Amino acid sequence: MGTDKPLIGFIGTGVMGKSMAQNLMDSGYSIAVFTRTKDKAQELLDKGAVWKESVAELANSADIIITIVGYPTDVESVYFNEGGIIENARQGTYVIDMTTSKPKLAVEIFEKAKARGISALDAPVSGGDIGAKSGKLAIMVGGEQQAFHEVKPIFNVLGENIILQGDAGAGQHTKLANQITIATNMIGVCEAIAYARKTGLNPSRVLDSITTGAAGSFSLSKLAPRMLEGDFAPGFYVKHFIKDMTIALESAEEMGLSTPGLSLSLELYQELAEKGEEDSGTQALIKLFD
Structure with missing residues (x-):
């Protein structure tokens, strides 16, 4: 990535995601958001985040895409459905799933993303609402070293204990x-x-x-x-x-x-x-x- 701060697309603005996105905005990153219930993102929109009407629209515009949704089925939908991230993200995009999900699913995302020239990391977090608000989350990462190095500045905003644990799925x-x-x-x-x-x-x-x-x-x-x-x-x-x-x-x-x-x-x-x-x-x- 270049010296300019990348545009971050954020999918999922619940208890954890909203504070994480806010911390990124406070650090000077431009944020685009999509969530199934727009009202949940309203506080971020009021503070300058840009709303996207669909996963596809967000994926096509962002340099880095962060997802933190509810269940593995939600992860599958966001990444693999028609109109999903894998189909619509540009080559060279970094995708980071911070949902706690299935290790096998993390590997599948990595493989399908790599086939399209997209770098994928699984990076679930621990620390709850307190850690999300304070930017002191523990971030457990799986994926390739180069991708981890490139997005490390993003992780540094969100957490303090940030460790690449191994290949895809290791974070999960x-x-x-x-x-x-x-x-x-x-x-x-x-x-x-x-x-x-x-x-x-x-x-x-x-x-x-x-x-x-x-x-x-x-x-x-x-x-x-x-x-x-x-x-x-x-x-x-x-x-x-x-x-x-x-x-x-x-x-x-x-x-x-x-x-x-x-x-x-x-x-x-x-x-x-x-x-x-x-x-x-x-x-x-x-x-x-x-």
């Missing part, structure tokens, strides 16, 4: 390892709060003691206080966490790997969703323990 595998870690950790956080309450301790004071010790984690320091405050607004949706855990479980089973902690967490979150909490934040798991 790394993110699934991340979600497996969080899955059982969230159970532990909820059980710890329930235990503290049962003993008559002040849970907030307990957190003051244990968040800086060996038990420390993002879930404990950032989400546990939300649990205590009864703040269940989504930094990351229950329904999307269920999607991630399902993908991780399927991937583990394909490799013959047993993940009992992941299986238990998935069961609990599915129970939570059945109780009407699928659009709540993942910290709503505490409701099963109250």
Whole structure:
């Protein structure tokens, strides 16, 4: 890419995507956006982003295309459908899927993109709404070294811990390892709060003691206080966490790997969703323990 800042096309302006796009605009990048519900992009449009009427129109105009949508089926639609990115992006474009999706799908995008002279990276993120707003996301990348080098300035705006993990699909595998870690950790956080309450301790004071010790984690320091405050607004949706855990479980089973902690967490979150909490934040798991 040249010295001028590239035009970035952004598809998906939800809890994470909106803040990520805003950070890019604040850093001087021109942004074009498309999302299925235009209202979700209105705040960005009011601040200078350009609306595109379709995926095809966006893909044909952007130098770099970032997608962060909901489910693997959404990724497939955005990339492979008639009027999708692969069919309409110009040769030399860089496409970056930051959705948490299937590793096999990341490889398929890479191969079909490469055949058309397009460079593809899978780059899922971790850090929730807090990390997206602050530009401190962890970004796990799969793809070719040269493409990673070219778009690194973009990643530097969005995150701090940015690592090329390997070939196409490696970013998704790394993110699934991340979600497996969080899955059982969230159970532990909820059980710890329930235990503290049962003993008559002040849970907030307990957190003051244990968040800086060996038990420390993002879930404990950032989400546990939300649990205590009864703040269940989504930094990351229950329904999307269920999607991630399902993908991780399927991937583990394909490799013959047993993940009992992941299986238990998935069961609990599915129970939570059945109780009407699928659009709540993942910290709503505490409701099963109250």
